[in-house]
Amino acid sequence: MFLPDIRFCTVKDLDRIMRVEERSFDSPWPRDLVRRDLSGDTAAIYLGAFGGDIMLGYAALFPCEGGAELASIAVLPEYQRRGVASQLLLGISEVAVALGYGRLRLHVKVTSEGARAFYEKYGFTSIMLKPGYYEGGADALLMESELPLKI
Numbered sequence: 001m002f003l004p005d006i007r008f009c010t011v012k013d014l015d016r017i018m019r020v021e022e023r024s025f026d027s028p029w030p031r032d033l034v035r036r037d038l039s040g041d042t043a044a045i046y047l048g049a050f051g052g053d054i055m056l057g058y059a060a061l062f063p064c065e066g067g068a069e070l071a072s073i074a075v076l077p078e079y080q081r082r083g084v085a086s087q088l089l090l091g092i093s094e095v096a097v098a099l100g101y102g103r104l105r106l107h108v109k110v111t112s113e114g115a116r117a118f119y120e121k122y123g124f125t126s127i128m129l130k131p132g133y134y135e136g137g138a139d140a141l142l143m144e145s146e147l148p149l150k151i
């Protein structure tokens with residue numbers, strides 16, 4: 001178990017978030033979109049996990065129709081399986097509860113078995129298959145859990 005510092009991100013974290021994005025996803029989020037979120041122009045909330053100056057991972061919470069969505073969570077490959085995402089998810093859960101949300105949802109690629117195992121460990125269940133949800137046509141599962149999460 002690794003104990004990173006978990007804190008809210010600001011626009012100063014943009015480069016570090018993009019580095020995690022680019023190393024984690026085939027289609028990283030556009031830099032301008034993330035910058036807009038971090039500038040406070042949207043209701044998005046980003047938490048970062050830090051080991052000193054290194055951002056090990058981050059998670060993003062977006063309000064959505066009827067609740068809150070964990071829009072992204074990613075940890076640098078060399079820091080995975082050390083509990084970093086679990087601590088980010090705990091932080092996101094606490095922020096969402098503080099904002100008054102009772103449920104948290106997310107989308108995950110059907111083929112991302114590791115991510116699905118991670119979410120299932122913390123009580124998320126699949127509620128809907130969304131064929132062709134992702135750019136490139138991959139299918140998504142919509143998963144959901146009550147808040148607070150049991151971490």
Ligand SMILES: CC(C)(COP(=O)(O)OP(=O)(O)OC[C@H]1O[C@@H](n2cnc3c(N)ncnc32)[C@H](O)[C@@H]1OP(=O)(O)O)[C@@H](O)C(=O)NCCC(=O)NCCS
Binds near residue numbers: 081086108
């Ligand atoms: C999914 C992801 C965020 C998990 O991050 P992490 O820091 O490695 O997760 P944790 O160490 O907190 O894992 C907690 C538990 O979740 C489960 N888990 C996590 N990754 C897993 C994997 N690849 N395979 C199976 N189970 C996994 C395990 O039960 C793990 O506990 P254990 O290590 O004691 O067995 C990380 O693999 C990642 O960044 N993947 C690429 C980006 C991505 O797919 N994000 C999800 C988008 S929907």
